[in-house]
Amino acid sequence: MIKIKLDAEKIILVIFLVILLFIGPGSIFSHQLKHDFPYGYSASDAFQHQTRAEAIKDAGNFRNEASYISFGLEGLVGRYPPTLYHLAVIFSYASGMEVYDSIYFIVLLFSVVGAAMMYFIIRNFNKNAALISLPLMILIFASPPSMGFSWGHWPSLLAQVFLIAFAWCIVNIELKNSYFLIALILAAIALTHTSEAVFAAIFIAIFFIFKLITGKLEKNSVKNISIGIAAFLIVSSYYLIIFMNTWAKAQPYSFSVMPAWEGNPGFYIMGFGILLIFIVIGIVFSLLKIKDIHAALIFAFAMLLSGFLNYAGFDTRAFQIRFFWPIYLSVFFGFGVYMIMKILIKQWNQIYSLAVLFVFIMPLIGLIKIPLVPYYENNGFQGLMDPYHWDALKWLSEKTEPDAKIYFFYGDIYGQDALLRNSKRTHYQADPKNFVQALQNSSIRKAYVSELPGDSGGRPVVRKRIFDFEDVVSSKPQEFFFGPQNICNFDYLVFDKASQQQALAQYNMLIASELLKKEFIEIVQENKAVVILKNNKVGADCIEERSF
Amino acid sequence: MKKEAFDLFKREMKYLGIALAALFIALEIAFYKENLLAVLRNALSLFWLFVLPGYFIMLYWHENLGFLERFFVGFAVAAGITGVFSYYAGLIGLNIKYHVILFPIVMILVGAWVNLKELKKDSIY
Numbered sequence: 001m002i003k004i005k006l007d008a009e010k011i012i013l014v015i016f017l018v019i020l021l022f023i024g025p026g027s028i029f030s031h032q033l034k035h036d037f038p039y040g041y042s043a044s045d046a047f048q049h050q051t052r053a054e055a056i057k058d059a060g061n062f063r064n065e066a067s068y069i070s071f072g073l074e075g076l077v078g079r080y081p082p083t084l085y086h087l088a089v090i091f092s093y094a095s096g097m098e099v100y101d102s103i104y105f106i107v108l109l110f111s112v113v114g115a116a117m118m119y120f121i122i123r124n125f126n127k128n129a130a131l132i133s134l135p136l137m138i139l140i141f142a143s144p145p146s147m148g149f150s151w152g153h154w155p156s157l158l159a160q161v162f163l164i165a166f167a168w169c170i171v172n173i174e175l176k177n178s179y180f181l182i183a184l185i186l187a188a189i190a191l192t193h194t195s196e197a198v199f200a201a202i203f204i205a206i207f208f209i210f211k212l213i214t215g216k217l218e219k220n221s222v223k224n225i226s227i228g229i230a231a232f233l234i235v236s237s238y239y240l241i242i243f244m245n246t247w248a249k250a251q252p253y254s255f256s257v258m259p260a261w262e263g264n265p266g267f268y269i270m271g272f273g274i275l276l277i278f279i280v281i282g283i284v285f286s287l288l289k290i291k292d293i294h295a296a297l298i299f300a301f302a303m304l305l306s307g308f309l310n311y312a313g314f315d316t317r318a319f320q321i322r323f324f325w326p327i328y329l330s331v332f333f334g335f336g337v338y339m340i341m342k343i344l345i346k347q348w349n350q351i352y353s354l355a356v357l358f359v360f361i362m363p364l365i366g367l368i369k370i371p372l373v374p375y376y377e378n379n380g381f382q383g384l385m386d387p388y389h390w391d392a393l394k395w396l397s398e399k400t401e402p403d404a405k406i407y408f409f410y411g412d413i414y415g416q417d418a419l420l421r422n423s424k425r426t427h428y429q430a431d432p433k434n435f436v437q438a439l440q441n442s443s444i445r446k447a448y449v450s451e452l453p454g455d456s457g458g459r460p461v462v463r464k465r466i467f468d469f470e471d472v473v474s475s476k477p478q479e480f481f482f483g484p485q486n487i488c489n490f491d492y493l494v495f496d497k498a499s500q501q502q503a504l505a506q507y508n509m510l511i512a513s514e515l516l517k518k519e520f521i522e523i524v525q526e527n528k529a530v531v532i533l534k535n536n537k538v539g540a541d542c543i544e545e546r547s548f
Numbered sequence: 549m550k551k552e553a554f555d556l557f558k559r560e561m562k563y564l565g566i567a568l569a570a571l572f573i574a575l576e577i578a579f580y581k582e583n584l585l586a587v588l589r590n591a592l593s594l595f596w597l598f599v600l601p602g603y604f605i606m607l608y609w610h611e612n613l614g615f616l617e618r619f620f621v622g623f624a625v626a627a628g629i630t631g632v633f634s635y636y637a638g639l640i641g642l643n644i645k646y647h648v649i650l651f652p653i654v655m656i657l658v659g660a661w662v663n664l665k666e667l668k669k670d671s672i673y
Contacts, residue, residue, distance in 0.1 A: 013616070014570060014574075017574070018573075018574045018577055018578070021574055021575070021577070022577060022578045025578060026579055026580075031578065031579050031580050031581040031582070032579060032581045032582045033575075033579045033586055033590055034582065034586060053671040056638075056644065060643035060644050061638030061641075061643070062638055062639070063639055082631070082635040083628070083631030083632060084631070086635050089644050090597065090630060090644065090648050090651070091593060091597065093648040094596060094597055094648045095595035096589055096592040097590070106627075109594075113620055117621055117624060120617045134589060162624060164624075164626055165624040165625065168621055172613075175609055175613075176609070178606075182554060184632070185628055187627025187628070188627070188632055191632050191635060192631065236632075237634065238636065239565065248626055295610060317576040318619060386599070395593055419668075428610055444553070461669070511650075
């Protein structure tokens with residue numbers, strides 16, 4: 001009998017995870033594993049991560065940042081936490097997926113793995129609460145938390161999966177030699193998105209404070225965590241030196257209050273709607289059991305607090321934690337519902353938990369719509385990229401000389417400039433504001449105010465010696481990054497043929513036709529949306545300035 | 549002790565087989581528009597890169613943890629180890645294209661060796 005019950009629990013868990021896989025990764029990927037271009041990318045950050053992973057695949061390692069990511073500068077040290085990129089490249093080799101698919105797939109799939117691990121964390125506390133907690137986890141794929149995926153907060157999300165694994169390690173800290181897992185998982189967190197290591201530290205601090213206060217601090221736990229942290233520091237030291245000289249200097253902690261995440265679809269606690277009532281009830285019952293509080297509940301408290309640290313200087317990092325609130329706070333939800341039901345039904349049976357699980361899945365999955373209950377909606381969306389721009393970018397990366405300089409005229413999607421890095425060449429782009437002014441003045445110019453897009457996050461540096469880093473970007477004059485550029489000095493000129501503002505596309509085409517009047521300029525690639533010109537006499541007078 | 553170890557091995561291999569089949573079916577359901585071979589390759593890749601290495605690492609705690617729990621935690625642990633050490637291996641000059649073979653083999657062998665050592669230690673006492 002017991003065996004059948006256990007199997008039923010496992011089967012339900014697996015079915016739930018398949019549902020999560022279907023509505024999350026499946027739906028976001030339009031139920032296809034392979035796409036002809038980056039699919040479902042909705043913001044520049046997504047392309048930022050994709051192009052870095054591509055660059056690592058090309059180079060074979062992440063010693064340096066690719067020059068086309070770094071304002072055309074060579075030799076900048078690879079400063080972004082590397083784990084996600086490496087996993088994406090390795091998985092790309094194994095599965096035959098393109099890197100742009102594998103990197104997104106890894107993040108999506110591991111989010112489901114994270115939900116499964118959270119289930120086991122909660123199960124360690126209470127099996128019924130664990131089963132009832134599952135439906136809330138669906139909301140990681142509902143809007144707005146799902147924006148974390150489509151907008152490219154991928155390193156943070158993967159690091160949070162490792163954060164859940166870390167919480168699992170702490171829940172199971174009494175396991176023999178658990179320091180081994182603690183060390184490796186902490187290293188994985190720090191080398192995926194280092195700020196999550198701070199949230200792990202917050203959790204561990206709260207955990208030990210609770211244990212100390214309640215007099216339940218075991219010597220073995222202290223030993224395991226101490227050895228684990230020491231080993232983590234050894235394993236991570238090489239990267240942490242880079243981190244301390246880049247990100248830690250560029251974005252040092254300073255107290256600030258940031259109630260709203262401007263320009264981003266942040267998730268707020270009221271987003272749980274009436275489900276918040278059950279979460280609050282779970283919190284209340286947890287506090288009533290504070291003397292015997294379980295690590296699963298401490299973890300949820302720590303993540304609830306961490307998600308509010310936008311009021312204490314953690315800014316976007318705190319908002320990123322909220323993307324996974326539906327997973328972290330599911331323990332409160334499951335516990336809250338379970339305790340209410342227990343008041344009504346004294347002799348609780350696991351079958352009741354399964355029934356409650358089913359009752360909550362229906363509205364949360366969107367099959368039954370109930371006012372004030374958030375629910376999942378299909379996330380299938382092509383994103384910013386289209387086959388024509390992708391074709392043009394691939395052409396530039398494969399058919400142009402490695403040292404070619406490329407100029408992008410106005411394009412609707414180029415505002416998300418990291419996607420231009422798919423050209424794998426040093427590139428400039430027309431500044432839209434000045435470009436519109438030029439159009440309004442009816443003038444064709446030789447020089448347009450232009451931007452040199454690149455990744456300035458975390459202080460780009462060259463590593464001179466092990467502890468010696470030189471900032472080579474801040475010493476450059478402002479005009480290096482933004483100012484008038486003579487379009488005749490570029491090897492390739494890229495024009496969009498269509499735009500939501502057709503006047504801009506027509507202006508693009510007018511400039512292109514003027515350029516083509518010179519015999520040394522030719523069309524080298526063209527499709528429905530993009531035309532690419534090659535300038536065979538770089539530096540020569542390539543266009544006649546005039547009014548039209 | 550030998551019989552116990554053999555029984556454990558037999559049972560766990562059965563579970564691993566079921567896990568691979570379940571992984572393939574789950575991916576086939578979620579990505580039903582994809583062709584079967586691509587889904588199969590995807591499932592085998594996940595199995596090779598994360599499930600098998602994670603399984604052999606987590607086997608050390610098989611007396612305390614059920615298979616399914618070890619399966620999921622092992623998945624994350626193997627990914628964490630792969631990501632971190634792939635970075636370092638790349639820095640010392642080992643091209644990332646070789647990591648797809650190297651890392652799972654190393655994790656599987658180390659995991660198997662540690663577990664065999666534990667089994668031998670248990671059989672002495």
